[in-house]
Amino acid sequence: MDAEVIHRLHFAFTVTFHYLFPQLTMGLALLIVVLKSVALKTGSQQWDRAARFWGKIFAINFVFGVVTGIPMEFEFGTNWARFSQLSGGVIGQPLAMEGVFSFFLESAFLGLFLYGEKRLSKTMHWFSAVMVFFGSWISGFFIIVTDAWMQHPVAFDRLPNGQFEVLSFWQLLLNPWGLLQYAHNMTGAVVTASFVMAATGAFYLLEGRTSSYGRIFVKVGVVAGLISTILIIFPTGDLHGKYVARHQPAAIAAMEGLFQTTSGAGIVLMGQPNEQTQQIDNPIVVNNVLSFLIYGTTKAEVKGLDQFPRDQWPTNLPLLFYAYHIMAGLGTYFVLLMIVAALFLWRRRLFQTRWLLWLLLISFPLPYIANTAGWMTAEIGRQPWLIYGLMRTSEGFSSTVSAGNGLFTLLGFMGLYTVLGLLFTVLVYREISNGPEGGGPEPKAAEQVHAD
């Protein structure tokens, strides 16, 4: 394998594994604020303990996110040196700002939230949860700004030595691509957290233990899930998709599997792109829908891949097509599931309806897959560009790091992350088995156990 492939795999593997954790961190931070707010408002011990229980899972998840996140920043320099040298003046800023504005905030208040319940007032403890939420969401913002500039470079100038420099700091931060992507991505994080919380609640209800907590978790999970699964399609996904269509037409054509430019283009629900024959094998198509989704009219012409030179096609077309369709298909399932669950919740029948609880339980891995597939769509769609339209991926990797050295460390990460994945599963499963009441029968006793 050549060095470019190794460096791409290196980043893809480590970032994919990493993002399994922050998506729950960010979504859960919001839901913990919800739990803590109810507890603060009603003075309910039960909601406080519910928040404390999710705080423990949050803490495990956070640590795994931190330790797998540090390699991401390093890899810009270690594996993508030529890219970093030219782009550091632009995207080095949001990356440094993430550390300065978000990580200090997040880690400081997480320490207070987890270790300080006994040393803080109730309001201060609630405030710590809010600050952890802000920290994690600010962090997400700066990462999206970084990625958005690679997807849709704005507000830059090129110096004689080839380096990029920022022309407007605010335009960099308020890149329209970034704002749309941020809204879409953060909603995706809330979808993951909602499903995880609802699944945990469903598990308790099915097992018939700690049912009072099970009901809280299912209720919060389903309500948050209903809102977020709708928002992720409309307006965030819809607007983001239209923006991609305008600025990366080759990517959208490849995502949709549209080889020929078509008026009244149909949408391919399923099929296998065949690059040799330039068509979709075994297609299931709904007529005119694609034109409508992108341009709001069924007659509009949608550019196909035939409009673009072959060397500007996304380099892994079938994978892009599948990633996009997996994301969109799962998104559709999520909204259906949550609508049904919310109806049952509203009719007060959800907690007794075992088949629906089972569906909620076994569906929790799917948002992880959908979020991953969404990111694959964005990043494979950007290919063959590293900075869209300006720098090719083949021009960015570290030329001094040989394929052999890259493979050595890639294998190292694969081994280490396999162990991490197992450990994480064991740790979280134990917390869920212990349950929210695991700390002792009386809330007061529990307070002492967990306070520091």
Next chain:
Amino acid sequence: MLGFIWFWLVAVMIVGYVVLDGFDLGVGVLHLFLVRTEDERRATLHSIGPVWDGNEVWLLAGGGTLYFAFPLLYASAFSGFYLPLMIVLWLLILRGVSLEMRNHLDMGVWTGLLDGIFGLASALLIIFYGAALANVLRGVPLAPDGYFFLPLWTNWQPGVQPGILDWYTVIGGVVALVALTLHGALWLAIKTSGDLAKRARSLVNPLLAGLMGLTLVSLIATIAVRPQSLNNYYQYPVTFIVPVGVLLALAAVWHFNRNAQPLRAFLGSCFYLFFMLAGACWGLYPVLLPATTGAQNDITLQRAISSPHTLAVGLVWWAFGMALAVAYIVFVYSRFKGKVDSAAQSH
């Protein structure tokens, strides 16, 4: 001027990282051999529990700052030190995860293994950091385009084509190990009580004696390996105050430890680390990464710096953001001041 400012701002981030993460790394080393009972282990871990990941943020924030202020240096150094950096990442992962798992009370037979991984990863990280700094002071075989790639070792001699590890950088690693173990012992003397605090304090003097000797050895070795390190000092003789500060800081540690004032002794150790790092940076300035292949290949401040506009904008948010960060940090440390309760349970 902007270049000068950003050089020292990056230096501040590095000092912040070493001073703060330094004590929890040192505590990690001590966890291997100083701590005996389960209660003591828990108290030890609790003394760093609320702060260690915040301390690690300095590494990330420092790396990010380096990235945007000196992109060429970031690109060159990170790809050139590829293998040791990857090993550092793996050690950080092992350390963070073993600490997190150790915080769960009922790990049973795995507890000892986790303690061992935590302690060993801490020790190796310190050695790598010390060696890394020594690599920068010694220089690397930069090509004219500003890139290099170092193997882990060659013939263990600093020369034109050295490895990451040679006798000089190994000295750097050992100095760091002793300095941060001392730093951690002083932290434990502040945060713990009873027999453990007493043992931590009694460890201070032997470590201090060793550190004194090693500091002198490293100083002489640095001058031998890269004599130009002294140029700035001769040009501005007032800056010889830095090595004097190193010695005074060590004397302060000894004095305050003898008088049972652990907080002041710890601050003395902070100043020792500050003066050592500041002295090293001053010895390099305005070179960021010296070339063993001739001074024309050095990565200098002028060569690596971002454009003035980028740096000016950065200064605004950096100052604002770091002021906020320092406020959080002061707040957190003030909330957790005082000794940890050795009977305390985990979160």
